[in-house]
Amino acid sequence: MKAIVRTAYGSPDVLQLKEVEKPAPNDGEVLVKIHAASANPVDYHRMRGLPFLVRLVYGPARADGLLKLREWRLGTDIAGRVESVGNNVTKFQPKDRFSPDKRC
Amino acid sequence: MLINGASGGVGTFAVQIAKSFGAEVTAVCSTRNVDMARSIGTDHVIDYTQEDFTRNGQRYDLILAVNGYHPILAYRRALSPMGMYVLAGGSMAQIFQGMPLGPLVSRIGSKKMGFMGIATTNQKDLVVIKELLEAGKVAPVIDRCYPLSEVAEALRYLEEGHAKGKVVITVERSADR
Numbered sequence: 001m002k003a004i005v006r007t008a009y010g011s012p013d014v015l016q017l018k019e020v021e022k023p024a025p026n027d028g029e030v031l032v033k034i035h036a037a038s039a040n041p042v043d044y045h046r047m048r049g050l051p052f053l054v055r056l057v058y059g060p061a062r063a064d065g066l067l068k069l070r071e072w073r074l075g076t077d078i079a080g081r082v083e084s085v086g087n088n089v090t091k092f093q094p095k096d097r098f099s100p101d102k103r104c
Numbered sequence: 105m106l107i108n109g110a111s112g113g114v115g116t117f118a119v120q121i122a123k124s125f126g127a128e129v130t131a132v133c134s135t136r137n138v139d140m141a142r143s144i145g146t147d148h149v150i151d152y153t154q155e156d157f158t159r160n161g162q163r164y165d166l167i168l169a170v171n172g173y174h175p176i177l178a179y180r181r182a183l184s185p186m187g188m189y190v191l192a193g194g195s196m197a198q199i200f201q202g203m204p205l206g207p208l209v210s211r212i213g214s215k216k217m218g219f220m221g222i223a224t225t226n227q228k229d230l231v232v233i234k235e236l237l238e239a240g241k242v243a244p245v246i247d248r249c250y251p252l253s254e255v256a257e258a259l260r261y262l263e264e265g266h267a268k269g270k271v272v273i274t275v276e277r278s279a280d281r
Contacts, residue, residue, distance in 0.1 A: 002253075002275075002276075004252065004255045012255075012257070013256065015255055017252065017253045017255075034275050035274070036249075036273065036274050036275065037272070038272055038273070039255070039258045039259055039262045039270075039272070039273060040262075041262065041263075043259060044263045047259060074255075080275075
C-alpha cells in the first residue's frame with residue numbers, strides 16, 4: 001500500500017510518498033481502507049514538531065519523539081471501509097463504512 | 105452565539121451544528137468569506153476587517169473562538185452576564201491565556217471562560233453528527249481536494265491559514281470496490 005512517510009521534523013519537503021507493507025489487524029483491531037482523510041492543523045504542527053509543546057503532547061503519547069522523530073505517520077480523521085477484522089471484533093465486519101477518530 | 109473563525113474547517117461545522125440546535129448564530133470571518141458564511145445558514149456575519157465584535161456593544165451567550173486573536177478580556181467583554189467563552193485551538197498566546205487565565209477570570213462574576221483541550225470523541229457524539237449529516241442539516245464545506253501524492257501541497261496550503269472549510273486528501277480508488 002502507499003503511504004506518506006516522513007523521516008524527520010521539518011517543512012512539507014520532509015514528506016515522501018512510499019510503498020509500505022500493508023498491516024494485518026491484531027486482536028480487537030480493524031484494518032480500514034481509507035477513501036479520504038482531512039488535513040488538520042495538528043498535522044503540520046506534528047510535521048514540524050512546532051510549537052515544541054506539540055512534541056511534549058505527541059512525543060510520549062503517540063511516540064512522535066521529543067528531539068528526534070520516531071513516528072513516521074501523520075493523519076487525524078479518516079473515512080473508508082473495513083477491509084478485514086482481527087480476533088474478538090464483533091461490532092464491525094468487512095465492507096462496513098467507517099469514520100473513526102484515528103488514534104495512532 | 106458568536107463563532108469567531110467561522111469559515112475554516114472547524115467553524116463551518118460549528119455554525120451548522122449550532123443552527124441545527126436552533127441557535128441564533130453570528131459568524132466572524134474575513135471579507136472574502138462573508139458570502140460563504142451566509143450560505144451555510146448564519147444569521148449575522150461580521151467582517152473582522154471592518155468591525156471589531158468585542159467593541160460593538162453586542163453581547164453573546166456563547167462565544168466559540170477558533171484560532172482567535174483577541175485577548176481573553178476582550179472576549180469576556182462581549183459575553184452576556186451568564187455567558188460562556190470556549191477557545192478551540194489557536195496560537196500559543198491564545199492557549200496560554202485560555203488555560204491558566206480562563207479558570208481565574210471565570211471566578212470573577214458569572215461568565216465562564218475555558219479552553220476546549222484536545223477533543224475527546226465518543227460514539228454518542230459521533231452518532232449525533234452522523235444523524236445531522238444524514239438529515240442534511242450539516243454538510244461538509246470542502247475547499248480543496250488533493251490526491252495522496254500531494255499531501256505536502258495540501259499541508260502547505262492549510263498552513264497559509266486561508267482554507268475555506270476543509271482540505272481533503274483523497275486516496276485513489278482501486279478496482280475492488
